[in-house]
Amino acid sequence: MQLNKLSIVASTILLAHQAYAEDFVRVQYLQYNENDNRVDVIAPSLEVNKDFGTDYTLNVKLVGDTVSGASPTYIDTSSGASAYNRGVVSNPENINKQNIDFEEDRAFASVGLTTRFENRDELTLSYSKSYESDYDSNTFSLNYLMWVDESKNRSFDITTTYQDNTILIKECDPFNYACSKSDAISGASSEQDSSLGHVQLGLTQIIDESSLAKVSIFYATEEGYLSNQYYNIVRNGNIVEAEQKPDERSSYGFGLKYFKNFGDLTTKLGYGYYSDDWEMDAHTLTIDNYYEVNTALTLGFGLRYYTQSEAEFYSNNPNFFTTQTIASMDDKMSDFDAMTYKLSFAYIQNEKLSYDLGINYYDQSTDLSATYFSAGVKYKF
Amino acid sequence: MKYIIATVMLFTLSGCVKDVSPWQKDIHAKAVMQEGDMNGLNQRFEEHIYFSKEGTKGGGSVSGGGCGCN
Amino acid sequence: MLKKFLLTLLLSSYIFAYNVGDSVDSTLVKKLSLENNKVYVLNFFASWCRSCKQELPIINTLNKNNIVGINIDKDSSKGKQFVKSLNLKFRVVYDSDNSIVKQFSPVGVPALYFIKNGKIIAQKFGAVHQVDEYIMTTLKEIK
Known part of the structure; x- marks a missing residue:
């Protein structure tokens, strides 16, 4: 189930990044649980990183995940819990926000190749594919890292x-405008497309022996079917129909980061700004600390604060929408704050073997909260 | 772009930037001083949770830094 | 005032760095036990430098007599452990106070210097793909 249901396999948008030159295999287990048993995700994953001499690094990631649970939307509860219980409801009291059950298996694979040139500039090309029964995503990404000075204290990078x-x-349902098309093979009623283009420029500057700063700006544009087929809206208080978000979106933003090492303690501070033409603005503040207890054990603790304003076409009031074509009651489009509390442990057993554990708690000012957990083993070869 | 130029100017003009020599990059080579979490998959998972549960997306990790010795 | 500042800035970054054609200070020649009439390859490396880890096993396959490794780890025990783990057969000098590397002042690590009769004949900064071939070719050119 695509888009808003937690899918760790659906691609995040920035894929290509500077490769860590090291030969290793990582196996990881991830688990995500929302409050009220809304969504549960179990995701085992495998990552292999291999250097070929000093000039090439290959990275391959494979993730499979199983998602089950329920996601809330407005439906006509008099005719059972399905997101397709749409239409005019004779008794408006039967329109309620209810959890719609779902279960999905998904697969994700990515491959990235980094090439280093004689001046040690780096080019990373990546491709990733994410697949689930109703969602297929292909991402191509390119990152170029250019060293500005001989001592490699300053660099620019561009990621597209x-x-x-x-x-x-x-x-199909009577309110779905795409019903007329049918896909006999997949059993789908219709096929919709969306695309995203994203470009980011970054600058990294080493400030002294123990600190550095990073600055970046980005611009992104999306078009096509940006709605969620499983989400409904209520019109005039008595009609349930599929939501419709705009079919275009452009956004921009910038990021600032500062990393400082104080001996055993390393602190990373970050701020991000986001703005788009759906009239949404967002601010993200992060602080991550890593304490190296000894050469083997590192403890991590971090906080993230996020706040966003609501989209111009969002409302949570069932009586708000009348004639508007573009309308959404998706909570993701609402005005909210969120905090993440992070704790991690990394333990190096020997030159070859290391382990890590991560426990995070995520809490939104909407009624969503979640706990997620990861355990990994890394083997260097 | 103006933010990048402004920051370069800020660093350069304020004189707060030191010309760190290659042999002084041991701290910058540490895993804890690299972009992102201690491991890439955790970071990816976390980013995806935000992607799935929040209404905005864009921006990401920036290359560079480290020991500059790859 | 500004001129003086700029001049100091320029001198501080360049005057102390060795370049091709420069003679290596005699105390340094002694410290590194470099004999006259012999060509040496100096390789500056650190345990925290990943491409050094890639290059060193390849350099290790070459004739050990004219290679001198200079480990620049501030903690020489880390350097020694690193050298042991890679089973390096050539001579390694531990420069934990960084006095040697400061005199050479390479602009990147790993760094290679080719020295003949106490004079720098060639130099290369940063990782080199197939470093063995690069060293052999450069040595041939020098001889």
Whole structure:
């Protein structure tokens, strides 16, 4: 189930990044649980990183995940819990926000190759594919790192990403305008596309022996089917129909980061600004600390604060929408704050073997909160 | 772009930037001084949770830094 | 005032760095036990430098007699452990106070210097793909 249901396999937009030159295999287990048993995710993953001499690094990641649970949206509860219980409801009291059950298996694979030139500039090309029964996503990404000075204390980088998504609209209902098309093979009623283009410019500056700063700006544009087929809105208080978000979105923003090492303690501070033409603005503040207890054990503790304003076409009031074509009651589009509390442990057993554990708690000012956990083993070869 | 130029100017003009020599990069080579979390998959997972549960997306990790000795 | 500042800035970054054609200070020649009439390859490396880890096993396959490794780890025990783990067969000098590397002042690590009769004949900064071939070719050119 695509987009808003937690899918760790659906690609995040920035994929290509500077490769860590090291030969290793990582196996990891990830688990995510929302409050009220809304969504549970179990995701085992495998990552292999291999250097070929000093000039090439290959990185391959494979993730499979199983998602189950329920996601809330407005439906006509008099005719059972399905997101397709749409239409005019004779008794408006039967329109309620209810959890819609779902279960999905997904697969994700990515491959990235880094090439280093004679002046040690780096070019990383990546491709990733994410697949689930109603969602297919392909992402191409390119990152170029250019050292500005001989001592390699300053660098520029540019990252461009293009993502193409195909969404299968699985069922039909009278309010779904795409019903007329049918896909006999997949059983889908219709196929929708969306695409995303993203470009980011970054600058990294080493300030002294123990600190550095990073600055970046980005611009992104999306077009196509940006709605969620499983999300409904209520019109005039008595009609349930599929939500419709705009079919275009452009956004920009900037990021600032500062890393400082104080001996055993390393602190990373970050701030991010986001703005788009859906009238959404967001601010993100992060602080991550890593304490090296000894050469083997590192403890990490971090906080993240996020705040966003609501989209111009969002409302949570069932009586708000009347004639508006573009309308959404998706909580993701609302005005909210969120905090993440992070704790991690990394333990190096010997030159070859290391382990890590991570426990995070995420709390939104909407009714969403979640706990997620990861355990990994890394083997260097 | 103006933010990048402004920051370069800020660093350069304020004189707060030191010309760190290659043999002084041991701290910058540490895993804890690299971009992102201690491991890439955790960071990816976390980013995806935000991608799935929050209404905005864009921006990401910036290369550079480290020991500059790759 | 500004001129003086700029001049100091320029001198501080360049005057102390060795370049091709420069003679290596005699105390340094002694410290590194470099004999006259012999060509040496100096390789500056650190345990925290990943491409050094890639290059060193390749350099280790070459004739050990004219290679001198200079480990620049501030903690020489880390350097020694690193050398042991890679089983390096050539001579390694531990420069934990960084006095040697400061005199050479390479602009990157790993760094290679080719020295003949106490004079720098060639130099290369940063990682080199197939470093063995690079060293052999440069040595041939020098001889």
